[in-house]
Amino acid sequence: MTALIELSNVDKTYNQGQVNEVRALKGINLEIAAGSMVCLQGSSGSGKSTLLAIIGCVFPPTSGRAAIAGKQLSRLPDRFLTLHRRASIGFIFQRFNLLPELTVQDNITLPLMPLGVGPRERRERAARLMERLGIGHRAGFPARQISGGELQRVAIARALINDPPIILADEPTAHLDHALSLAFMEIMGELHRDGKTIILTSHDQLITGHPAVERLIGLNDGMLHVP
Amino acid sequence: MNGLSRQLNVIDYSLSSLWRRRFKSVSVMVVFAAVIFLLASFQMTTKALTQTASRLLVMAPEITIQKMRAGRQEPIPVAYREKLAGIFGIRRITPRVWGYYFNETHAANLTVIGVDPRLMPLGEKLAAAIDTGRLPGDHEVVLGQGAEELLGENRMISLFRPDLSLKPLTVVGRFRPATDLLTYDTLFLPPDDARDLFSLPPELATDLCVTVANPSEVDTIAKKIAALLPGTRVLTRSQIEKTYHAVFGWRSGFASVCLLTALTSFIIFAWDKASGLTPEERREIGILKIVGWQTADVILLRFWEGVIVALLSFVAGYTLAYIHVAFFDAGLFRPIMLGWSVLHPRLRLSPGVEVGDVLLVLCLTVVPYLAATVVPAWRAAIIRADSALN
Numbered sequence: 287m288t289a290l291i292e293l294s295n296v297d298k299t300y301n302q303g304q305v306n307e308v309r310a311l312k313g314i315n316l317e318i319a320a321g322s323m324v325c326l327q328g329s330s331g332s333g334k335s336t337l338l339a340i341i342g343c344v345f346p347p348t349s350g351r352a353a354i355a356g357k358q359l360s361r362l363p364d365r366f367l368t369l370h371r372r373a374s375i376g377f378i379f380q381r382f383n384l385l386p387e388l389t390v391q392d393n394i395t396l397p398l399m400p401l402g403v404g405p406r407e408r409r410e411r412a413a414r415l416m417e418r419l420g421i422g423h424r425a426g427f428p429a430r431q432i433s434g435g436e437l438q439r440v441a442i443a444r445a446l447i448n449d450p451p452i453i454l455a456d457e458p459t460a461h462l463d464h465a466l467s468l469a470f471m472e473i474m475g476e477l478h479r480d481g482k483t484i485i486l487t488s489h490d491q492l493i494t495g496h497p498a499v500e501r502l503i504g505l506n507d508g509m510l511h512v513p
Numbered sequence: 514m515n516g517l518s519r520q521l522n523v524i525d526y527s528l529s530s531l532w533r534r535r536f537k538s539v540s541v542m543v544v545f546a547a548v549i550f551l552l553a554s555f556q557m558t559t560k561a562l563t564q565t566a567s568r569l570l571v572m573a574p575e576i577t578i579q580k581m582r583a584g585r586q587e588p589i590p591v592a593y594r595e596k597l598a599g600i601f602g603i604r605r606i607t608p609r610v611w612g613y614y615f616n617e618t619h620a621a622n623l624t625v626i627g628v629d630p631r632l633m634p635l636g637e638k639l640a641a642a643i644d645t646g647r648l649p650g651d652h653e654v655v656l657g658q659g660a661e662e663l664l665g666e667n668r669m670i671s672l673f674r675p676d677l678s679l680k681p682l683t684v685v686g687r688f689r690p691a692t693d694l695l696t697y698d699t700l701f702l703p704p705d706d707a708r709d710l711f712s713l714p715p716e717l718a719t720d721l722c723v724t725v726a727n728p729s730e731v732d733t734i735a736k737k738i739a740a741l742l743p744g745t746r747v748l749t750r751s752q753i754e755k756t757y758h759a760v761f762g763w764r765s766g767f768a769s770v771c772l773l774t775a776l777t778s779f780i781i782f783a784w785d786k787a788s789g790l791t792p793e794e795r796r797e798i799g800i801l802k803i804v805g806w807q808t809a810d811v812i813l814l815r816f817w818e819g820v821i822v823a824l825l826s827f828v829a830g831y832t833l834a835y836i837h838v839a840f841f842d843a844g845l846f847r848p849i850m851l852g853w854s855v856l857h858p859r860l861r862l863s864p865g866v867e868v869g870d871v872l873l874v875l876c877l878t879v880v881p882y883l884a885a886t887v888v889p890a891w892r893a894a895i896i897r898a899d900s901a902l903n
């Protein structure tokens with residue numbers, strides 16, 4: 287299988303050249319195959335979120351080469367990173383990052399707005415996803431009025447709305463109870479079967495030990511290690 | 514990628530986000546509309562007044578001669594006319610008798626003007642200023658609207674002479690509202706009746722009006738008159754006009770300074786609102802960025818929010834200003850613009866709305882407002898996408 291994500295010698299330094307300089311990633315070499323489901327594991331501060339942000343085209347590495355979905359994105363300016371991100375990446379965040387005052391449907395279709403997708407198509411695409419994730423009856427509710435489990439599905443729907451090949455989730459179950467965490471992994475497993483590439487970060491046993499996870503990648507102080 | 518539908522989506526989002534923050538939006542709009550209202554009313558009032566005034570100044574005599582003693586005006590002998598007979602270029606000299614009549618019932622001053630309309634420089638214009646009726650003959654009077662309202666719409670009126678005896682007059686006409694700036698509080702009657710009312714002897718008048726054959730000679734003739742008649746003050750129409758403009762200009766200048774201060778403080782307030790981001794707003798922008806909004810999209814969002822707020826306020830403020838000036842005769846500005854006379858001339862102001870004027874107010878309000886809201890939006894828009902990660 288061809289590698290969808292290829293990192294070689296990737297470094298990420300925050301606040302370079304300043305007193306509060308942090309070397310968050312040091313010489314990362316990593317390949318992730320298309321259609322695989324992997325989990326990044328490591329203690330707090332080991333650089334999981336930073337690595338995920340580079341794979342997710344949020345910022346480029348400070349040095350080294352990163353190719354995501356066939357695109358070299360080392361040193362790409364912000365604008366092009368964003369273009370690439372919205373075409374290839376669906377992000378699910380630990381705290382969901384939904385806008386509480388927006389309706390469920392508007393939250394889900396937020397990524398489609400700058401793409402110029404018209405209101406009718408936005409509604410139809412959202413309706414299909416909401417149906418599939420079982421939140422169709424909540425479409426018109428403001429996000430602040432729905433339950434944690436429903437919020438999680440809204441976050442997933444938003445990540446999927448533009449049908450990206452890569453799904454990233456940063457500690458998605460940190461704020462969920464056992465049942466909701468299981469439900470989340472259930473959906474991830476399904477997406478994986480649909481052919482999506484899925485990358486999670488977690489130190490939750492429930493995720494790292496989940497049967498759907500094909501590969502564990504250990505991080506320690508900004509470097510890879512075999513767990 | 515379709516640029517137009519992206520634009521429409523951003524507008525769509527701006528509208529819904531203004532609606533979500535409707536109390537904040539409405540409060541900004543109310544303040545902004547009030548500023549625009551003041552500015553536009555002021556502009557329309559000034560314009561309408563200047564137009565009315567310059568229309569009326571045309572009717573002022575080219576040269577007025579007043580007799581002065583100890584720095585005060587006093588009645589001028591009609592016989593002075595003969596002294597000026599030698600000046601070449603004078604067409605006619607008309608004595609005027611005028612003064613103020615205090616109406617005790619209403620504690621208001623009325624202006625009494627006594628001129629023989631046949632001798633008036635612009636007699637035909639005066640006749641045209643009469644709305645209903647005709648020019649007054651002996652023991653007859655034409656009233657301005659305000660005077661008529663005070664004295665009642667009677668056919669006969671009686672006024673007190675200085676010795677408190679009554680002088681009856683027949684009302685034969687009324688001045689047109691459009692000339693109200695000058696005629697509103699006016700009683701117009703033949704000079705002999707005015708003399709009778711003020712107990713002025715027949716050989717005296719209040720002042721003399723000089724009509725000149727060639728307008729370009731007005732200044733020369735005025736100088737000659739002043740030389741021939743020591744102890745008089747000779748005023749030309751352009752001098753009156755200048756004085757008027759100076760006074761009016763000072764008043765409107767003062768008012769515009771006040772208005773610009775209000776505008777400036779509003780712009781600062783808008784800047785403040787736009788640049789001070791609440792944590793929720795920062796979070797919202799971080800989320801928009803990470804789900805794929807570009808910096809330009811966020812700035813566009815702020816821009817459209819600004820445009821919507823500014824245009825709604827502008828339309829509301831301008832419309833209210835028009836209503837204020839056209840239907841309420843600019844009641845708020847009257848004291849500043851016209852000064853306090855006991856009897857306020859209740860002008861019919863007819864504000865003509867011209868594209869240039871609208872654009873001027875637009876440039877003075879909407880453009881700085883947009884600058885004040887969009888420029889700080891840069892700061893908001895460059896919030897990094899990864900701020901939404903933690």
Ligand SMILES: Nc1ncnc2c1ncn2[C@@H]1O[C@H](COP(=O)(O)OP(=O)(O)OP(=O)(O)O)[C@@H](O)[C@H]1O
Nearest residue numbers: 300301308310328329330331332333334335336337
């Ligand atoms: N924006 C930032 N500026 C400066 N330093 C940062 C920034 N983000 C992360 N760091 C630092 O980089 C290192 C790696 O952080 P990162 O968030 O990637 O770790 P993590 O493995 O996700 O930790 P956690 O499990 O606590 O989420 C940490 O030392 C952190 O303090």
Ligand SMILES: [Mg+2]
Nearest residue numbers: 334335336456
């Ligand atoms: Mg993290």
